[in-house]
Amino acid sequence: MNILGIETSCDETAAAVVADGRRVRSNVIASQIELHRAHGGVVPELAARGHVTAILPVIERALDDAGASEKDVEVIAVTAGPGLAGALLVGMNVAKALAYAWGKPLVPVNHLEAHVYANWLTFPDDQAVLPPPELPAVCLLVSGGHTELILVEDHGRYRHLGRTLDDAAGEAFDKGARLLGLGYPGGPAIQEAARDGDPRRHDLPRAWLGESDDFSFSGLKTALLRLVDPYRLPAPDPRRSPSTPFAEHRPPSFRDDLPRVDLAAAFQEAVVEVLAVKTAGAVRREGARSVLLAGGVAANRALRERVMREVECVAPEVPVRVPRLELCTDNAAMIAGAAYYALRRGEQAGWEADIAPRLPLVSTS
Ligand code: KG4
Ligand code: ZN
Numbered sequence: 118m119n120i121l122g123i124e125t126s127c128d129e130t131a132a133a134v135v136a137d138g139r140r141v142r143s144n145v146i147a148s149q150i151e152l153h154r155a156h157g158g159v160v161p162e163l164a165a166r167g168h169v170t171a172i173l174p175v176i177e178r179a180l181d182d183a184g185a186s187e188k189d190v191e192v193i194a195v196t197a198g199p200g201l202a203g204a205l206l207v208g209m210n211v212a213k214a215l216a217y218a219w220g221k222p223l224v225p226v227n228h229l230e231a232h233v234y235a236n237w238l239t240f241p242d243d244q245a246v247l248p249p250p251e252l253p254a255v256c257l258l259v260s261g262g263h264t265e266l267i268l269v270e271d272h273g274r275y276r277h278l279g280r281t282l283d284d285a286a287g288e289a290f291d292k293g294a295r296l297l298g299l300g301y302p303g304g305p306a307i308q309e310a311a312r313d314g315d316p317r318r319h320d321l322p323r324a325w326l327g328e329s330d331d332f333s334f335s336g337l338k339t340a341l342l343r344l345v346d347p348y349r350l351p352a353p354d355p356r357r358s359p360s361t362p363f364a365e366h367r368p369p370s371f372r373d374d375l376p377r378v379d380l381a382a383a384f385q386e387a388v389v390e391v392l393a394v395k396t397a398g399a400v401r402r403e404g405a406r407s408v409l410l411a412g413g414v415a416a417n418r419a420l421r422e423r424v425m426r427e428v429e430c431v432a433p434e435v436p437v438r439v440p441r442l443e444l445c446t447d448n449a450a451m452i453a454g455a456a457y458y459a460l461r462r463g464e465q466a467g468w469e470a471d472i473a474p475r476l477p478l479v480s481t482s
Contacts, residue, residue, distance in 0.1 A: 120192045122453030125208030126200025130171035131449035132179035138457030143182035144450040165203030194456030197225035198476035205472040224456040229478040232411040234455035235440040251406035260412030261287035273482035279330025289334035314382030321387040348375040397427035408437040416445040
C-alpha cells in the first residue's frame with residue numbers, strides 16, 4: 118500500500134511516498150532554515166507562508182521521485198499536530214483537498230508517534246533490510262519541542278516513562294549555541310564546534326532528578342551562561358546600528374579567548390550523558406527488547422554513540438536502532454510510515470478532521 122505523507126508542522130515542508138509502512142520510495146524535504154536564520158529561531162507566520170509556496174512543488178517532486186501518480190497513491194497522510202497552528206493548517210488543507218479530489222482516505226498523524234516510526238523505515242539502497250524493531254521498545258524522543266522517554270508496548274500503545282520538566286533537549290542545544298555565539302540551528306553547530314573541544318576542561322551540572330526518568334536542562338543553560346558571561350563584550354549602541362530590526366537576535370560578541378569549542382564539548386556531553394544513562398536505565402528496568410532513538414537531536418553523533426555504549430553496559434543483547442540522519446529531523450516519510458500502522462488500527466478521518474497544535478502522544482489501541 119502506497120501512502121503519500123505530508124508534513125508541515127514546523128519549518129520543513131515535506132512530502133514522501135512510503136510503501137507498506139516501511140519502504141521509502143521518495144522523501145522530499147524543503148528546509149526553511151534560511152528563512153528563519155536572521156531571526157535566530159522559527160517565526161510562525163513566516164513558516165506558514167513558506168509552506169504555502171513550497172508545498173505543491175514538494176508534493177509533485179515526491180510523486181515524481183517515486184515514479185508514482187495519483188492512481189498509485191492509496192492513502193493521504195498528514196501531520197495533525199503537535200506543531201505551529203498556521204503551519205499545520207497548510208498541510209492539513211492541502212491533504213484534505215488531495216484526498217477529496219482523488220477520492221482517497223485521509224489519515225491524520227501524530228507527529229510524535231511519527232518520529233518513533235522513523236525507526237521502521239528502510240531505503241532501497243540499505244545494505245541490509247532490518248526486521249521491524251521488536252516490542253516492547255524504549256524510545257528516546259528528543260527534538261526541538263519534546264524530550265520524552267517512552268515505552269512502546271505495542272503499536273499505538275505508549276507508556277510515558279519520563280519527560281523534560283523545562284527545556285526540550287533540542288531547545289537546550291539551540292539556546293546553548295546562542296549563548297556561545299554559534300549558528301542556528303544550534304544542535305548541528307554545537308556538534309561541529311565540540312569536535313575539536315575537550316569536554317573535561319569545564320564542569321557543567323547534570324540534573325539527575327533522583328530515580329526519576331524526567332529531565333531538566335534549564336540549570337545547565339544557566340551554568341553555561343555564567344561561564345560565558347565574563348567573555349562577553351558590551352553590546353553596541355542600537356541607535357548606531359539600526360539596520361538589524363530584531364535587536365535581541367543580534368549575535369553576542371565575545372573576547373577572542375572565549376573557550377568556545379571546549380564549552381561546546383562540555384555542554385554537549387552534559388546533555389548527552391543524562392539522556393543516555395536514563396535511557397539505558399529504563400531499558401534494563403522495563404525489560405525492553407529494543408531501543409529506539411527519534412527526533413532531531415537523535416542526529417547527534419555523540420548521543421548515538423553514548424546511548425549504544427550505555428545500553429551495551431546494562432543490556433548487551435538489546436539492539437539500539439537509530440534512523441538515518443534525514444529521518445531524525447522532520448520529514449514526511451515518517452508520517453506516511455506511521456499512517457500505515459494507524460490505518461491498520463482503523464484511524465481514518467472524515468472531512469471534519471482538524472489540526473491539534475498541542476496534541477500529546479497518547480495510546481490509541
Ligand atoms: O525533530 P526536529 O527536526 O523538529 C522538531 O520537531 O522539533 O528537531 C529539531 C531540533 C533542533 O532543536 C536542532 O537543534 C536539533 O533538533 N538537532 C540537533 C542536531 N541536529 C538537529 N541537536 C543536536 N545535534 C544535532 N546534530
Ligand atoms: Zn519533529
